[in-house]
Amino acid sequence: MRKKLLPGLIHRLPQNAMSRTMGKITASRFSRLAIRRYVRLYNIDESIVEKPIKEYRSLKEFFCRRLKPGVRPIAPGEDVVVSPVDGTVSQMGDIRQGTLIQAKGKQYNLCELLGDTPEAAQRFYGGKFITIYLSPRDYHRIHMPVSGRLVKYSYLPGRLYPVNKLGIENVENLFARNERLVTFVETENMGCVAVVKVGALFVGSVKVAYNTATTNVKRGRHASEPIAESPRYGKGDELGWFEFGSTVILVFESDQLEWAEGVEVGKTLLMGQMIAKVQKEMP
Template sequence: MANNASHRLRDWLLSLYQYLLPQHILSLLIYHFTRHKIHWLTQLEIHLFRIIFRVNMDEAKIPYSKEYPNFNTFFSRALRESVRPIAKYREIACPVDGHISQIGTLSNRKLIQAKGWHYQLTDLLGHPQISLDSFYQGSFATFYLHPRDYHRVHMPLDGHLKEMIYIPGRLFSVSPKTVNGVPQLFSHNERVINIFNTEIGPMIMVLVGAIFVGSIETVWAGQITPPYQGYLRHWVYTKENKIPKLSKGQEMGRFNMGSTVILIFPTRSVEWLSHLAPNARVLMGQNIGAIR
């Protein structure tokens, strides 16, 4: 326990500078920088990025760097259809390529942010009209997307979109050290909450923004941020306004630069695979759990 506390203090001290950064201004600059159309500069950016982060372009639908008009289209590139098989019937499909940050069961509607450190589901969702009765001891998994990863987000199950909520906030880094150092990070950062009706009840997918993550999109609403807005926005989907229906494995959104996805299921609805643990590498579409 003392070792965890000392690591947390160290990571908090290393993260202090982020409180002083003009997070939204820097992120907006990166947003525009990754969309310029200076061809030679775009190719240089992609080349350096591929070397530094060892990006596997063999999996990309467009494997040739010269065919990307700007850095953002490269970063949010699509994969070839055959490279990510989707989990079978009554299995939960992993929504992203990345690493598991935390995984487990909610305790009194609390999620684990880092070892020995919890935060409230009510704070994460930040909206008093969301019913949490189904999630008292629900299941959750938090996924961290490394810069080298594929950055589109896919459906773990078939679902009808019920609500989408944009919550403004800070843009702290979501690197493992910052997550271990900044209290209530996921509840403070800007995020887009998506609530789906599924065969096992409501499913919540939270797309968390971060420093330099200049944009979050969904397939039904397009780009949600930027512009950065200082107020909460809430969309409710009904039969009258054509409820979006998405199938398991279908793309539901993307980050234009990397971040974190938090997946939440109702109490006693799913069982995670026993070998999954923090820091485990996962790929979009793979089986991560079973419907009970």
Template sequence: MTPAKLFALIQYPIPHHLLSRLVGCLAECRVGWLKNALIKLFIKQFKVDMSEAVEPDPAVYPTFNAFFTRALRVDARPLEDGLVCPADGTLSQWGRIEEGRLIQAKGHRFNISELLGGDPLRASTYRNGSFATVYLSPKDYHRVHMPLAGTLTEMVYVPGRLFSVNDSTTRHVPGLFARNERLVCHFETEQGPMVMVLVGAMIVAAIETVWSGQVTPLSGRVERIRFDQPITLERGAEMGRFKLGSTVVMAFANPLELDAVSPARDGGIEVRMGQQLASAS
């Protein structure tokens, strides 16, 4: 048995939510010496470039979470043309959705209906569209931005587990993104319907959006929230953030050719928020 498979297997019996909430409490700690020690250790361990931050002094942040979700300077992530990457991270999988199925990792596919919380009508919109998955590691900038301008039509909270979403786990836990707790955000864009799924993960204490604040954790059932007043966000605008690392899965109803990256590969490609992924046509 490989170390990666063993790591995936030992996650099954772990109390994911309890562990994540405990870490979340620590990340909100305001005891000065403790939060400063955590931030300094994190910066050293993951080689975080604080020169990109609006506030480069780690001691100024009131909590670890405030540091982790820090804003960047406006010139740190210039927007390129077309459809842009929503976050810093690794573009792990991308391509066409084939008969409603997406690639999770080599040898693993999952159903978009399950990803969207068991909504076959919504899922049919994306049955033969395109998708892209961006994994945010601990070292990355953790705000999520709009790849296209869009108007929010519905937000769906889907309860689930909180497996790690790193490469080792995605290779060995079937249907991982459709198992984990997640927030499904439906948008209408000039390129047609688009959905952005913010997938929770182990020790991710919460997911926030710019229109609702902190959303997770909610109840143990699927919750659908529609918006009577339109919420429109421009391309490149912040739409949400993770309190600790996770994954964004984007799906588009219309097929898109990702022209800023090379063809399929295992291991993924490092990307940055604002980088062009596809031409808008």
């Protein structure tokens, strides 16, 4: 009975309203009283957190915590791709006929995910992707998986379905329906890389470091614009952050990537860890 009830309930929940309410609660100064309990509940390692727990002014501020310098070393090499986040590999593989895998027996459309024209999305056909899920216990900052120039962003409004196992297995086209913010990065040796930051239930917003293009500012309308001056970010530089756990999808134009040993579905990744290596330069 429970298995039949929960999938139906997902669609009926006022997800966006619930997430806005949760955002206000966790931003309140009274929420700081829950931080210590949150740390215990999710067994968070305090020794790597940037500052003492008592210095965080709200639960939301703690969600967005930074880590101490050096605790997440960045794998070197311009031909090396690193994990942009701490998280667990949900899916990975080749982009076949413009589709990606969501779960066993479920696929979704790349063009819809990126919110781009079919012609623009086609450059990624034959490339690769990896989906990384951030749980509530994970570090929520998002970093550059490669070095390159930030050339464009797209914000796509949408629902806020949960992106855990329950949501992935029961919501068709989940990642192409949820609110998301896509950053397009041009690299020197692997073409374009799209960093897709997917919102989820109770994720109040996705922030980015390069401008004010956040889901808080642009909520309600699709926006796609060049990024002023195409700034160059180095691998491991901070790109943005979630105000709760969610999912990051990396989409690669290059078909010359080889996944690193041990990177597979269900495996836990640390930000800065090598996840792939390009075998030869893009033409």
